[in-house]
């Protein structure tokens with residue numbers, strides 16, 4: 001079982017390697033949400049049959065889903081941090097905002113209609129959760145009661161822009177709606193900059 005210390009140490013190791021300039025691609029590090037992610041994986045009993053969808057900040061998700069540490073590290077060193085994909089472990093990520101919500105709903109629809117085991121868990125940020133495609137995917141999953149949950153990790157910002165100021169509301173759009181049944185929401189403060197280390201790394 002992956003611990004909080006494992007997740008922190010992994011990100012610290014990647015930060016150290018990134019600082020040397022050997023990873024010639026973007027890396028997004030996260031700190032401060034380890035407890036929440038661990039308890040979501042535990043409480044939801046996310047296992048081998050389940051699909052995990054994530055975005056540019058998915059190192060922790062891959063580790064928690066069971067991808068071996070060395071495999072995650074190798075993939076990052078090869079420049080794929082921003083879009084980690086491990087089909088064998090049902091971990092699929094993309095660096096494009098809003099790109100996977102429809103896919104996640106479609107996979108949930110397919111699992112249901114082919115009587116397959118497994119559920120879908122899509123992890124995204126607070127600004128991603130304000131996109132139209134997120135709303136559509138949640139609506140579809142809700143209306144057909146598909147086996148999918150959307151986990152919104154709210155760090156308050158979209159890169160460096162205040163998400164709530166942009167949308168003119170202190171709460172996410174789904175707060176207090178029927179759609180919350182399919183959404184897990186938590187707040188955290190990221191211990192790293194949005195991308196990289198906040199300083200110029202020369203390759």
Ligand SMILES: Cc1ncc(C[n+]2csc(CCOP(=O)(O)OP(=O)(O)O)c2C)c(N)n1
Pocket residue numbers: 056057095096097098124125126127128129153155157158159163194
């Ligand atoms: C289509 C598209 N537009 C812009 C970007 C650049 N971009 C990457 S992450 C991000 C902010 C997303 O904010 P949020 O969903 O809150 O994610 P988090 O802060 O948790 O990383 C943006 C604008 C992108 N990756 N894809």
